[in-house]
Amino acid sequence: MRETRKFLCVSCPVGCALTVVLDGTNLLEVEGNVCARGVEYAKNEAVNPTRTFTSTVRVRGASLPVCPVRSRKPLPLREVFRVSREVAKLTLDAPLEIGQVIIEDVCGSGVDIVASRTLK
Amino acid sequence: MNKTNLKANCTQHIDVAVIGGGPAGIAAAFSARREGAEAVVVFERDWEAGGILQQCIHPGFGLHAFGEELTGPEYAHRYLARAKDAGVEFSLNTMVFHMEPGRADEPVRFRTMNPEHGVRTVEAKSLVLAMGCRERPAGALGIPGARPAGVYTAGTAQRFVNMEGFMPGKQCVIMGTGDIGLIMARRMMLEGAKVEAVFEIMPWVSGLRRNIAQCLDDFGIPYYLEHSVCRLHGRERLEGVSVVRIGKDRKPIPGTERFIGCDTLLLAVGLIPENELSRMAGIEIHSVTGGPAVNDLLQTSRGNIFAAGNVVVVYDLVDFVSLEGERAGKNAARLAMGTFVPPARRLAVETDERIRVISPQYLTGAEDTTIYLRVAEPVEGRCRIFAEPGLFTQTLRYARPGEMNEITISASKLCALPADVTAVKIGLEVLS
Numbered sequence: 001m002r003e004t005r006k007f008l009c010v011s012c013p014v015g016c017a018l019t020v021v022l023d024g025t026n027l028l029e030v031e032g033n034v035c036a037r038g039v040e041y042a043k044n045e046a047v048n049p050t051r052t053f054t055s056t057v058r059v060r061g062a063s064l065p066v067c068p069v070r071s072r073k074p075l076p077l078r079e080v081f082r083v084s085r086e087v088a089k090l091t092l093d094a095p096l097e098i099g100q101v102i103i104e105d106v107c108g109s110g111v112d113i114v115a116s117r118t119l120k
Numbered sequence: 121m122n123k124t125n126l127k128a129n130c131t132q133h134i135d136v137a138v139i140g141g142g143p144a145g146i147a148a149a150f151s152a153r154r155e156g157a158e159a160v161v162v163f164e165r166d167w168e169a170g171g172i173l174q175q176c177i178h179p180g181f182g183l184h185a186f187g188e189e190l191t192g193p194e195y196a197h198r199y200l201a202r203a204k205d206a207g208v209e210f211s212l213n214t215m216v217f218h219m220e221p222g223r224a225d226e227p228v229r230f231r232t233m234n235p236e237h238g239v240r241t242v243e244a245k246s247l248v249l250a251m252g253c254r255e256r257p258a259g260a261l262g263i264p265g266a267r268p269a270g271v272y273t274a275g276t277a278q279r280f281v282n283m284e285g286f287m288p289g290k291q292c293v294i295m296g297t298g299d300i301g302l303i304m305a306r307r308m309m310l311e312g313a314k315v316e317a318v319f320e321i322m323p324w325v326s327g328l329r330r331n332i333a334q335c336l337d338d339f340g341i342p343y344y345l346e347h348s349v350c351r352l353h354g355r356e357r358l359e360g361v362s363v364v365r366i367g368k369d370r371k372p373i374p375g376t377e378r379f380i381g382c383d384t385l386l387l388a389v390g391l392i393p394e395n396e397l398s399r400m401a402g403i404e405i406h407s408v409t410g411g412p413a414v415n416d417l418l419q420t421s422r423g424n425i426f427a428a429g430n431v432v433v434v435y436d437l438v439d440f441v442s443l444e445g446e447r448a449g450k451n452a453a454r455l456a457m458g459t460f461v462p463p464a465r466r467l468a469v470e471t472d473e474r475i476r477v478i479s480p481q482y483l484t485g486a487e488d489t490t491i492y493l494r495v496a497e498p499v500e501g502r503c504r505i506f507a508e509p510g511l512f513t514q515t516l517r518y519a520r521p522g523e524m525n526e527i528t529i530s531a532s533k534l535c536a537l538p539a540d541v542t543a544v545k546i547g548l549e550v551l552s
Contacts, residue, residue, distance in 0.1 A: 007333075010333055012189075013436060015329035054191055056177065064283055065285035068177035070194075
């Protein structure tokens with residue numbers, strides 16, 4: 001069944017308004033994108049929207065009580081609350097290095113959560 | 121480089137001073153060292169450099185500067201590594217509290233305070249102002265009601281949540297569609313709070329569209345244009361707000377008030393360049409941007425003081441702040457080293473009524489340059505942005521106040537203009 005949907009591409013700050021024609025999960029047409037990332041975004045968004053997840057974890061013995069973390073790659077949007085609760089359970093000991101893996105394969109998503117700053 | 125060693129109470133002599141260790145200051149100092157200046161010192165009042173980037177833990181930074189999407193702390197980390205490798209000295213926990221007025225042909229003198237050295241005078245051959253901006257506070261809105269706890273600017277709440285580890289509340293209303301407010305709506309949701317709604321007094325969104333999509337739509341948070349918070353309820357702690365619809369005359373429409381229960385109100389109602397020191401230095405402040413008036417070399421009206429980043433004009437993207445910081449740092453270094461070529465021309469940048477904010481305000485033709493601007497009101501349709509006489513033209517699909525536009529001006533075209541041309545006119549023409 002053909003259907004037309006509208007997405008706003010969040011790949012970069014330009015924020016192209018995409019008009020997308022789909023047949024089921026099959027992408028037939030994309031309009032409104034200024035670059036190739038828009039097509040990629042529309043494909044994902046139709047089937048399985050993903051976002052980069054960021055939050056903080058509690059840390060003991062550092063100059064700040066929390067350390068920012070991120071998913072190394074975008075993960076499924078529907079998982080973000082589950083991932084957030086997983087991250088909230090942790091309390092880590094300082095020091096933390098930027099890029100250090102905090103949770104491997106979080107919630108079975110295949111994506112690691114890593115520290116996004118160094119904290120001593 | 122020479123470590124600027126000295127005892128308390130004597131004057132510290134340096135080549136290039138940078139006030140502010142955020143993205144603009146880091147880039148300026150890095151660039152000044154790369155250009156060849158010896159003693160380059162960044163004065164930063166916080167305990168670490170990085171500025172507001174350290175609390176902006178969300179992604180969206182660095183697509184231009186590093187070709188990948190980074191979080192704020194990651195962006196700061198990379199730029200700081202560049203600056204430290206280049207030999208920039210950081211004077212942390214150091215507040216610059218006084219600037220002496222002076223002439224462009226004498227060193228810039230200012231005073232600093234630091235818990236180790238106490239008060240100190242610094243004399244620099246040139247200086248870059250990079251103090252950034254701050255948020256319009258609750259007091260500037262004059263919302264009636266008591267003054268209960270639970271009312272914060274969005275950036276303050278961001279610092280609490282992302283750096284200090286406190287949650288400001290459990291049930292939240294956000295006033296204003298500035299980007300920090302939208303980012304905080306998502307952040308509060310992820311930390312387990314409920315965000316009731318976002319209200320915007322203007323008929324258009326002031327932040328980036330992508331933040332409406334990924335911060336509000338993704339989380340089912342509604343937003344209402346032409347609405348404003350008109351009363352705070354509660355005495356000790358906020359218990360709710362009244363909101364009212366705003367008419368075309370920008371005034372509240374009587375009878376449209378409704379109550380929304382909440383314990384927290386976050387304000388994202390604009391950013392203001394922070395220029396107390398610029399004013400003390402006696403430099404010209406532009407009436408629209410609220411920042412120093414600068415030429416395309418980012419030189420202020422006092423020739424050995426430069427300025428870059430949100431202290432000049434509020435940018436959408438940190439990548440552009442870094443670029444401008446590097447431009448200011450390079451020219452400040454040249455001035456300190458005696459290799460700065462005083463600009464031969466000075467053309468004023470004039471705008472038509474469709475353009476509101478513009479930077480720089482003067483052009484010299486010394487190098488190819490980017491002019492950053494914001495339109496006064498959204499144009500949802502094809503339009504043409506131009507710089508005359510005959511310098512630039514580009515057709516756009518739309519132009520919105522929330523999304524800055526850039527135009528590039530070629531130095532050779534500018535220099536080829538007849539000597540009796542003293543101004544460049546920038547404007548916007550609606551096509552359809």
